[in-house]
Amino acid sequence: MDAVTLLTVVVLAVFVGFEVISKVTSKLHTPLMSGANAIHGIILVGAIIVAGQTNDPWLLAVAIAAVVLATANMVGGFVVTDRMLEMFRGKKPAAKTGEDAK
Amino acid sequence: MSLLAPEWTALLYLLAAVCFILxxxxxxxxxxxxxxxxxxxxGALVAVVTVFFSIKLExxxxxxxxxxxxxxIAVPIARKVKMTQxxxxxxxxxxxxxxxxxxxAVLELGHNDDLWVRIAIVFTMLVGAVSFSGSAVTVLKLQELITTRPILFPGLPVVMSVAVLAAVGAAVMTVIDGSWVWPVALLVLGLLVGIFLVLPVGGADVxxxxxxxxxxxxxxxxxxxxxxxxxxxxxxxxxxxxSGTILTMAMAAAMGRGVTGIMFGAFKGGSTAGSTTQSDRPVRSSSAEDVAVQLGYAQNVVIVPGYGLAVAQGQHTIAELATALEARGVHVVFGIHPVAGRMPGHMNVLLAExxxxxxxxxxxDEINPEFKNTDVVLVVGANDVVNPAAKSTPGSPIYGMPILEVGDANQIVFLKRSMRPGFAGIENEILFDPKTELLFGDAKESLSKVLSAVKAL
Structure with missing residues (x-):
C-alpha cells in the first residue's frame, strides 16, 4: 500500500480515536485503559505472520515468544476488562426496596 | 489449504477494526x-482467525x-487479580x-530494504522497548518491590540524555547498516531509556x-x-x-500540571518529592460515635474516597456504611476525583466491586455544585484532591489542580491515618477549618467502628 494511503488511514484513525475517547465517562477510565490495552494486543496478528514465515530456529524462537506475549496481552486484557465492567451495575429495581430490611 | 482472496482479508480486517471502535x-x-x-x-477473534487463512504460514x-x-498464563491472572492491583x-x-x-519489528529487519519501512522498524523497536521496560519498572513500583518515591541519582538527566542520543544513533545505524550489533544495541538502549524514564516518577504520578x-x-x-x-x-x-494520549492529557489536566512537568518534574527536584513534616497546629479530633451521629442524622452525605481507602482495602466497609445510612433515609453519593487512586478511574472500579x-x-463537575447542599462530607484517605491550596496559593505545587470543593459543605469529617501531609507534601488548610473534625486511624478500622455505631443508633 502506498505511503499516502497509509497516512490517510493514520490521520483518520487519530481523529476517530480522539472523538470516541473524549465521550468516555471518567467513571470508566480504568476499563478504558485495560480495553485499549487489549486492543493493542492485536499485535498478535503481526507475531503470527512473522512466526509463520521463518524457518530459522532462533528467529522462530523469538517470533514464538512474541506470539505468547501478544496473546497474554490480548486475551488477558479482554478478560480483565469484562470482569471489571461486569461489576458496574445500576441500582436494583425500585420494587424491591421493601425487602431490603430482610 | 486454500487462501482467502486479499479483498476478503481486507474486509475481515475492516470488520475487526470497526469492532474495536465500537x-x-x-x-x-x-x-x-x-x-x-x-x-x-x-473483532480480535475474527482478525486472528483471518490471518491463518490469508497468507501461507509455516x-x-x-x-x-x-x-x-x-x-x-494470562486468563487465570486476569480472573484472580484484586481490584486494588x-x-x-x-x-x-x-x-x-x-x-x-x-x-x-526485529524479525522484519532481515527482509526489508525499503528505507521507510526500516525507519518504521527501528521506531517500533525503540518505542516498544521503552514501553516494555518502563511498564516493568511501573509494576515494581506499584507492587512496592521498589520504593514508590522518586528514585534520583546525581547525573540522571545526563545519563538519560546520553542513553536517548545513543539509542537514536543505534537506530540510524540499524537503518543503514546490516550488522546485527546495531539492532541489539538499539533494544538494550531502548530498555535503559524506559527504566530511566520511570524511575524518577513518584507514586502519585503513576x-x-x-x-x-x-x-x-x-x-x-x-x-x-x-x-x-x-x-x-x-x-x-x-x-x-x-486514546492513550488523550487520557494522559486529561489526567495531567486533572492534576493541574503538564505531562512534561510530571515526567521530568523530579529531575528538577520538583513537586513530587514533597515534605513529610508534621504540623503542630491544633485540630479537632472526633470519635467514631460522634461521626456516626453526624452521618446518621444528616440528609445529604457525600463520601470522598482516596488512595488511602484502597490501601486499607476498605471499599467493602465503606459500601456497607453507605447502605446502612441509606436504610436510615440519608442520601449518600460518592464524589470521585479523576486522579484519586493509582490509575485513572481506579476508585470507581473499587467501589463497583x-x-x-x-x-x-x-x-x-457533577458533585462540586452539590457541596453547598451537603450536610456532611466524609473524606476517607484523600488529602491533596480536597486541598484548597490548589485554588488559593499560587506558589503551591498543586496550584491549578481542580479540587473537590468540600469546604462548601456544612461539616467535614476526615478519616486520616495521621497529620502527615498528602503525597504533594503540602499542608491542607481545610484540616484546621472550624467545620472540620478528624478521626485518626486506619481507614478500614475507623469505617468499621463508624459502621457499627451507625447501626446502633
Missing part, C-alpha cells in the same frame, strides 16, 4: 460497556501452542504488548505514566502495521495511541 465507543456509558468489550474481543501447530500458552496488571499487560511489538506507556505501545503497534503493510495493526495501534451502583458515583 468497543471503545461502548465505554461512554456503563450500561453498554460490557457488550462493547465483548464486540471488541469478537509452523502452525507451534503457533497454536504458543497462543494456548499465552492464554493459559489493577494498575499493576494493566501496566504488565501493556509492557508485554510493547515487548511483542519490538520483537515482531496513573499518568501507565496511561502514557499505554499510548506508547499503541503507537509501536501502529508503526508495526506500516512494517508489515497491515492496515488493521495500523488502525488499531493508532486508535490506542490516540463493592456493589456501589454507578449512579451513586459522581464526577468532579
Amino acid at each position: 468497543a471503545l465507543k461502548g465505554l461512554s456509558s456503563p450500561k453498554h460497556a460490557r457488550r462493547g468489550n465483548l464486540i471488541g474481543s469478537l 509452523n502452525i501447530p507451534l503457533i497454536l501452542a504458543a497462543i494456548a500458552v499465552g492464554s493459559a 489493577m494498575p499493576q496488571l494493566v501496566g504488565g499487560f501493556n509492557g508485554v504488548g510493547g515487548g511483542a511489538a519490538a520483537l515482531v 496513573p499518568i505514566v501507565i496511561s502514557l506507556l499505554n499510548a506508547f505501545t499503541g503507537i509501536a503497534v501502529g508503526a508495526s502495521g506500516i512494517v508489515l503493510g497491515n492496515v488493521l495493526l495500523l488502525v488499531a495501534g493508532t486508535l490506542v495511541g490516540a 463493592a456493589n456501589v451502583p454507578y449512579e451513586s458515583l459522581k464526577e468532579l
Whole structure:
C-alpha cells in the first residue's frame, strides 16, 4: 500500500480515536485503559505472520515468544476488562426496596 | 489449504477494526460497556482467525501452542487479580504488548530494504522497548518491590540524555547498516531509556505514566502495521495511541500540571518529592460515635474516597456504611476525583466491586455544585484532591489542580491515618477549618467502628 494511503488511514484513525475517547465517562477510565490495552494486543496478528514465515530456529524462537506475549496481552486484557465492567451495575429495581430490611 | 482472496482479508480486517471502535465507543456509558468489550474481543477473534487463512504460514501447530500458552498464563491472572492491583496488571499487560511489538519489528529487519519501512522498524523497536521496560519498572513500583518515591541519582538527566542520543544513533545505524550489533544495541538502549524514564516518577504520578506507556505501545503497534503493510495493526495501534494520549492529557489536566512537568518534574527536584513534616497546629479530633451521629442524622452525605481507602482495602466497609445510612433515609453519593487512586478511574472500579451502583458515583463537575447542599462530607484517605491550596496559593505545587470543593459543605469529617501531609507534601488548610473534625486511624478500622455505631443508633 502506498505511503499516502497509509497516512490517510493514520490521520483518520487519530481523529476517530480522539472523538470516541473524549465521550468516555471518567467513571470508566480504568476499563478504558485495560480495553485499549487489549486492543493493542492485536499485535498478535503481526507475531503470527512473522512466526509463520521463518524457518530459522532462533528467529522462530523469538517470533514464538512474541506470539505468547501478544496473546497474554490480548486475551488477558479482554478478560480483565469484562470482569471489571461486569461489576458496574445500576441500582436494583425500585420494587424491591421493601425487602431490603430482610 | 486454500487462501482467502486479499479483498476478503481486507474486509475481515475492516470488520475487526470497526469492532474495536465500537468497543471503545461502548465505554461512554456503563450500561453498554460490557457488550462493547465483548464486540471488541469478537473483532480480535475474527482478525486472528483471518490471518491463518490469508497468507501461507509455516509452523502452525507451534503457533497454536504458543497462543494456548499465552492464554493459559494470562486468563487465570486476569480472573484472580484484586481490584486494588489493577494498575499493576494493566501496566504488565501493556509492557508485554510493547515487548511483542519490538520483537515482531526485529524479525522484519532481515527482509526489508525499503528505507521507510526500516525507519518504521527501528521506531517500533525503540518505542516498544521503552514501553516494555518502563511498564516493568511501573509494576515494581506499584507492587512496592521498589520504593514508590522518586528514585534520583546525581547525573540522571545526563545519563538519560546520553542513553536517548545513543539509542537514536543505534537506530540510524540499524537503518543503514546490516550488522546485527546495531539492532541489539538499539533494544538494550531502548530498555535503559524506559527504566530511566520511570524511575524518577513518584507514586502519585503513576496513573499518568501507565496511561502514557499505554499510548506508547499503541503507537509501536501502529508503526508495526506500516512494517508489515497491515492496515488493521495500523488502525488499531493508532486508535490506542490516540486514546492513550488523550487520557494522559486529561489526567495531567486533572492534576493541574503538564505531562512534561510530571515526567521530568523530579529531575528538577520538583513537586513530587514533597515534605513529610508534621504540623503542630491544633485540630479537632472526633470519635467514631460522634461521626456516626453526624452521618446518621444528616440528609445529604457525600463520601470522598482516596488512595488511602484502597490501601486499607476498605471499599467493602465503606459500601456497607453507605447502605446502612441509606436504610436510615440519608442520601449518600460518592464524589470521585479523576486522579484519586493509582490509575485513572481506579476508585470507581473499587467501589463497583463493592456493589456501589454507578449512579451513586459522581464526577468532579457533577458533585462540586452539590457541596453547598451537603450536610456532611466524609473524606476517607484523600488529602491533596480536597486541598484548597490548589485554588488559593499560587506558589503551591498543586496550584491549578481542580479540587473537590468540600469546604462548601456544612461539616467535614476526615478519616486520616495521621497529620502527615498528602503525597504533594503540602499542608491542607481545610484540616484546621472550624467545620472540620478528624478521626485518626486506619481507614478500614475507623469505617468499621463508624459502621457499627451507625447501626446502633
